[in-house]
Structure formats: C-alpha cells, structure tokens
Amino acid sequence: MNQLPRDTVRLLSSSQVITSVLSVLKELLENSLDAGASSIDVKLENYGLDRIEVRDNGQGIKTADTPVMAVRHYTSKICCHDDLERLETYGFRGEALGSVCAVAEVAVTTKTVEEDISVQYMLNSTGEIVSQKPSHLGQGTTVCVLKLFKNLPVRRQFYSSSKKCKEELKKVQDLLIAYAIIKPDLRITLVHNKVVVWQKSKVADHRSALLATLGPGAVANLLPCHYHQEQPEISLEGFLPKPGADYSSTSSCSPDKTFLFVNNRPVHHKDVMKLLRQHYAAQYPGDSASNRYPTLLLKMTVSPSSVDVNLTPDKTQVLLVNKEAVLTAVEALLVSLYGFKPGGDPSAEKQLGREMSPSLDDASSKDMDVGVTNHNDHGIALSTAKGSDASLPPQTSNSSSSSSVAEDWIVNQSSFSLYDDEAAQSCTQTTETDSANKSSERLEDNVGSVTETNQPQISAEDWSRGTALTDPVSREPLQPVKIHQPSKLNHSHSNELKSNCSSNKKMFNSIMEKRDALTAYDLISSRAVRAPLSSATLLEKEARAEVLREEPTAGLQDVSVTAQERWKNLREDDHKKSEEKAKHHQDQRSKLAPAEGPRDPSPAPPRSHVRSLKRKAPLSNQQLLDELFSAQPQRKMKTSAARPSQPLPCSVAALRLRLQRLSSRRSAAPRAPPHRLVNRLASQNAWVILCGQRLMLLNPFRVEEALLFKRLLENNILPAESLQNPIQLTDGNLGGAEYTDALCNMEKRSPELDGRLLFSDPRLVANGFKIKLTPGLTSADRHLEVTAMADCVPFLGVDDLREILTAVLHRKAGTVQESRPLKVTNYLQGEAVRLARQVTTNLSREDVEEMLVRMEQQLGENSRSCIHGRPFLQHLSDVPVTEQEAQALLTPELQTPS
Secondary structure (H helix, E strand, C coil): CEECCHHHHHHHCCCCCCCCHHHHHHHHHHHHHHCCCCEEEEEEEHHHCCEEEEEECCCCCCHHHHHHCCCCCEECCCCCHHHHHHCCCCCCCCCHHHHHHCCCEEEEEEECCCCCCEEEEEECCCCCEEEEEEECCCCEEEEEEECCCCCCHHHHHCCCCHHHHHHHHHHHHHHHHHHHHHCCCCEEEEEECCEEEEEECCCCCHHHHHHHHHCHHHHCCEEEEEEEECCCCEEEEEEEECCCCCHHHHEECCHHHEEEEECCEECCCHHHHHHHHHHHHCCCCCCCCCCCEECEEEEEEECHHHEECCCCCCCCCCEECCHHHHHHHHHHHHHHHHCCCCCCCHHHHHHHHHHHCCCHHHHHHCCCCCCCCCCCCCCEEEECCCCCCCCECCCCCCCCCCCCHHHHHHHHHHHHHCCCHHHHHHHHHCCHHHHHHHHHHHHHHHHHHHHHCCCCCECHHHHHHCCCCECCCCCCECCCCCCCCCCCCCHHHHHHHHHHHHHHCCCCCCCCCCCCCCCHHHHHCCCCCCCCCCHHHHHHHHHHHHHHHHCCCCCHHHHHHHHHHHHHCCCHHHHHHHHHHHHHHHHHHHHHCCCCCCCCCCCCCCHHHHHHHHHCCCCCCHHHHHHHHHHHHHHHCCCCCCCCCCCCCCCHHHHHHHHHHHHHHHHHCCCCCCEEEEEEECCCCEEEEEECCEEEEECHHHHHHHHHHHHHHHHCCCCEEEEEEEEEECHHHHCCHHHHHHHHCCCECCCCCCCCEEECCHHHHCCCEEEEEECCCCCCCCEEEEEEEECCCCCCCHHHHHHHHHHHHHCCCCCCHHHCCHHHHHHHHHHHHHHHHCCCCCCCHHHHHHHHHHHHHHCCCCCCECCCCCECEEEEEECCCCHHHHHHHCCCCCCCCC
16 A cells, blocks of 8 residues: 555545445445455444444455555555546545544454465554454455444434434445446345345346346346447446336336446436436326336446546546537437437437448448347347448338338338328328328339439438428428318208217216206116206307317317307397207107106017116106016016925934944044144234144244255255365375275266266265366376365365265265255254244244144154254143033132132
C-alpha cells in the first residue's frame, strides 16, 4: 500500500462519511470484491448496530501492509489522480476502514496464500494496530465492526424504531442482490441474528443470477438485449421486459428491481431511468404503467476515462463524459425493442435508422456487424461500426430476409399506407369491392415502379415524417386511403329504420327517460323494467342521432345540450306529432303486457315459456295466482305404486358367525396407522396425537429435521472442486497396503485416452473425493492421486478418505450412508438443521399426517429422536378405557368421599 500524494487527496475532495449500516457494508463488500473474492459471508447482529462481519476468501492483506491498512489515504488501487482514467476497481480513496474505525470498534483477520496462519488485528479510532493474535481462519479477510456509532448517540438514536431497522436491513439485502446479479460467479450469504435471510450460490451467467435472485416468474418475461458501437465506445447488455407483457409481472411500484450498472458498478442515473420508464410505459394504454418501474438489468460499459465516479461519497452517482451518446444508444436499443415512441428524440431515431438500415450484403462489404435475434424468444442484439451511413434500398416483399428490426418495421408499415390520392377518389365513385381492387392494383404498380427504378433511398427520419414515398406522377407524398361514408338517406326512410330498430333493439337512458310507477307485473317479471318513453325523450333520441351524424366528434354533453335546445324551440305542430308518437309507443307497450284476468286457451307453448308466464302474472289477480300455484303441485304429484316386500329370516347365531369372519378379515388386513392426529396447539406449534391409549405431544420440526438428515445421508453428493496440486496417495498416508488394495478394488470408469482410471464408486463421489489411478505392471508401480475434493466441508482431507476405507474394510459398508466420515456427517447435520428452520410454522393437517407416514416408513422404531437427541413425542396422559379409570384420573378434590 502507498500513501496518496497531497494533490491527489485534494483533487479527490470527497471524504468518506459513515452514516448508516448500509454505507459500512458497501465499503467492506467492495473491498472484498477488489481482493478477488468468490465467496462472501455477511453476518449482522441487531440490524448491524451491535456487530457487522464480512468474511471473504480473497487475496488477503500482506503482513507488510497491515500497519497502514486502516490509515486514511493509504491504498493499493491507485497511485495518483491520473489513475482514475484507468480505474478497474470499486474503491480508490483509501478511506473506508479509517472512516469505519472513527465510529466503531474494528477487528481485521487476514491471511494470504503465502502465510501459514491468519492473524487478527485490533484497531483504534485512528486506524492504528493496538493488539494482534493468531487466528484459525483460512485464506482471505474478515472484518468485524462492533458497537457501531458508539460515540455518536444521536446517529444511533436514529435506529431506535424497529421500522427504521427493518428498512435498513431491506436496503442491505437490495445492495447484495445488485452485486450478486452483476457478479454471477460470486457466492454470497446474508445472516441476521444467526438466521439466514438471503443467499445466492455461484452461477454461470447473468440470466442464472436473475433466476436465483428474482425468481423464474420475473425472468420469464425478460429478453436478453445487446448493443455495441465503436465511436465513442459504448456497450449495452442486459435483460429488458418483453413488449406487450403484463405490466404487473414486469414492473413494480419501487425501483428496487431496476438494476443499472456502469462498468459493473451499481449506480442511480436519473436520465437513463427516465428513458427506460418512458419507453416502457408508452406501450400500455393510458397511465396504467406511468408510475411503475420496469424490472430489468442494464449493464453499460464505457471507457474508464469517460466516466467520473468521484461525485458522491457512496459512489452511486457517476458523471458520463459522453452522456448524450450513451442516452442515444440506450434509446436506440429501446426503440428497436418497443418501437418508435411518439414525441421521442429525433436524434435517436435518426441514429437507429443509420445503424439498422444496411442489408446483410451491404454489411459484409462495409465491415459492419448487424445482428438481430427474434425478440419474442431470444432478445435483441445490435452492433454498429463507425461511419456506417448506408441507407436502405426499398423492399416490399415480406418474404425476403431482413437484417434489422427497422427494415421489417418499414416493410410491414408500408403495406398499410402505400395508397395515393387517386385510389382514394376512386373509392367514392365505385363500389367497395371495385375500389379495393383498384387500390390494390395501384399499390402494386407504385411498389413495382419504386423497386424497379433507383429512387432516393428511405431513411427512418423521412419515413417518420411521411415524406419517404411519393406519387410518381405528381411527386407529392402518398396519402392514406380515406373511407367515405354513404350519402344521407331521406328523412322518412331514416324514421322507418329507427322505428324498426327501436322495436328490436333495447335502448335506455337512465338520465333522460322517466320511469312509470312500478306495478306488480314489473315486480314478478323476469325482464328488466322499462317505462314508456315520453314525447320529449323520443324527440331527443332522434335529435341526438342527427347531431352525431353532423358532428361525429361532438361530446356527450354537447349532444345532450343541443337535443334539449331543439326540444325547447320546437313548433306547436311538431309538439303534437311527438305526443302522438309517445302515445303510440305506450300503446305498443300495453299490448305486450299481460292483460288482467285469465287468458283464453292458446296453443300449448313450450314448458319454459309457460313458467315465465306464471311468474309474470299480476299480483292483483289473486284468483289467477291461486289457480296457478295450487295447480302446480298437482301436476308434480305422481301415483306411486306399492313397493313389493318379502320377509327375510334372521338368526342371531348366523350374525355371530358372520361377525367372527369379519373380525378375522380385519386382523388379516393392513393395520391402521398407529398415530392419529387430535388437534394442534397453536401457541406451541405442536400437535396432540393419539398412540393407542396414550395422548402424546408431537414436535413436527424435530421429525422433519430427522427425515432431512436421513435423506441427506443417503442421497447428498458433495460438490468436488479441482485441486491445483493433486494429493499423492501412498500406503503410508492411507494406513497400509490393505487400505490401498481396498481403494483400488472400488468401482471405476472406463480408462481415458492416457490410460488413467477415474473412480466412480458412490462411496467416494458422494463424500466429495475424485481420485485417479494410473495403473502399472505391479502394485508398486501404480499411482494414486486425489484430483478434486469438496471445499464445503472444512478441513476435509486424506484422514477422512482413510475413515471411508476403514468403514469399507472393517464394517463392510456397502452404501453411502454407512461410509460417511464424521466431518461429512456433522456438515450434513448442519444442513439438515438449516433446511428444517425454513419449514413454515403453520403446517396443515395433511402435511403432518404425511410426515407421520414418512416417519413410520423411513425411520425405525428406535429412531424416535432428532439430531440433537430430543424425542419426537412427549407423553401427556393415558386415555381411560373404563369408567373406574376415568374416576381415578380425577383430582382428589373432585372425588366424592367414601
């Protein structure tokens, strides 16, 4: 580590300030990543106020650098201010540990690969070492922060409420998720108060990282996208929401699922976020998605010299030198995925037209790499070269392969808008079919003339303005087809059509129309109540239709006001005509209503129609209702014939014999489960079960823990990591020649090309050992070596392999479960406990019954305790069989004196 010069410290001019648990954790996490760590464990106690521990497996701190590792402005990442133009690390100021020491107690435990043991250093408030002692930890660095803000009571008081503490824990988890996504090969865990809050294992790529952090439901609606340009050098990668996908599954109300990165650094950039939200919300109608944040990953890679990360102390905001170019590139990527947004930046559209216009042949001749994958399935990939200013030759065939999304868009859109003014005029003079044929013929002629002659080539800007395609005769821009309405019919014919429609079509306006008083017919009728229309309502309906024909764009309120004014200014003779129409309408309605009194017999209608007539009978005609309802049960009554009966002989001896046979069959049948659930004790998360005549208390979590441990013992395969230096196996380190012979007799795969054999015996593979055998002419010439070993079990080595061979030789262990070494067994016990803690506390009755069945099937009679030796069942009481036993269970106070 070197001390930064004074001028560099002055130019950085942004001293680190520790204001929260999040700021402490961010600095320690970035230090671990800069050290090349592939595994990071974060542990918090009391939301980080009492203890923050960050452990990694990075390079460690050299012994020569430990005296100044926490002194301000000492760093190994830069030497001067000019190094910021080539910055490839997260940190560069050399102030992280020094700032943390000023507000808490700090202990650092570190070990490099060259050192034999690790050393723990205790630091004071200025970052100087006050004591040191050896430690058992392995390679890497562990920073432990105790009593945060111990000397700042006001800042510690800020976290006095549980709400603030939970919000801080949520921010910590969001930060870890961001780094877990941008670093797929990073294993990271978050533990709070000894409970695993969140964890992510090592994965292959960014998509797998998104699956591990956000879940398959969110990633299923994301498309991989790629964009690249050389001048200025900008590369965009990420996963964006699918066009047209449901916004409830591709966005959220908060920006915690919108991940933006600049040179692998998580940042907040308002302009980029604004662009993303605008283009995402533009594909949904109205303002349904305007206030939502899309779920996406956007990784922006620019030259380190064109970005300034020294803006804020937390380095979450950056200054882009080529900001406009980056925004244009982002918008070009969004336009290629979601289409042109109205009112968008014309510069981005113009650049998109230049970047995406050349065909495949032109691209090969101009050294241009333009690739597009189907964005419905695989996403979008765009890349352009400097100076690619080629334009698109007009093509109109949808069957030809296109090299860009913009070309497809032009082709598809041109099939809808290549119509000229002459085709529009012919529409008004001929029938609809003739006009369609002529317009299609003119369309083909125009397209053919455009493709045959070398016209000026189309650009995206001209196309968006509507000036790309011109008429070959008049040289004017082509206009879309105008659909002309048919001429108005005469007034009498329109009235006739209205009267016919009014009889068949139900039109109701609850505002303008007035209802009549409800009758008994309306109350028992199955149809909707419809009052007769008044003269004013009928006239206003006709007036509204005429106003809408004259002014189709008029609003509902304007139409109603105009109709009312026409009614007020109506002449006296027109008033009389309206009254006659209203009276005629009321007469027609009265004819449809059922008449009073019984009707004349008519041809028998369908049964359903008869029932509807019964319901429509008026209440005032009581005689008719009595006749209908009294006759109904008479129709349903059926004369049931007497059922035949025959007496059967009965013998008590025969019944006794039959009962004996049934009891013998029941004894031969499979027995009922010995445990029966009674009820659940909600306060203790336990269940009361009945075992024969005994009431027992069941702890389902202990049962699940034992079942998980048994399953892990039988089936779990420890992942083996390759060793840089394979371990040689000899008779000496294995314990003798008999152990070596036992190892060589285990199952092996077919020989490789070099003649070596790889052991495939499950007793070795499941315990995390990969061993290769190089055969020789004699047993002394053979060569054994361990090439890979599990790193998840601490201190696993040759001694554990010897323990496996001992089980095979002396205990005749033939299964994986019988050959587990002690270290592996203890590790699997811890995994079983961790998995059992993730089981929900509110188990259903079906879950517990299924657990009891698995306990009977998988665990023996003697295995009725958990890993820690605690029993599954606690005896409560015995269920009395006789009345005397029940009396004996009563307390002495309740028993009667003898």
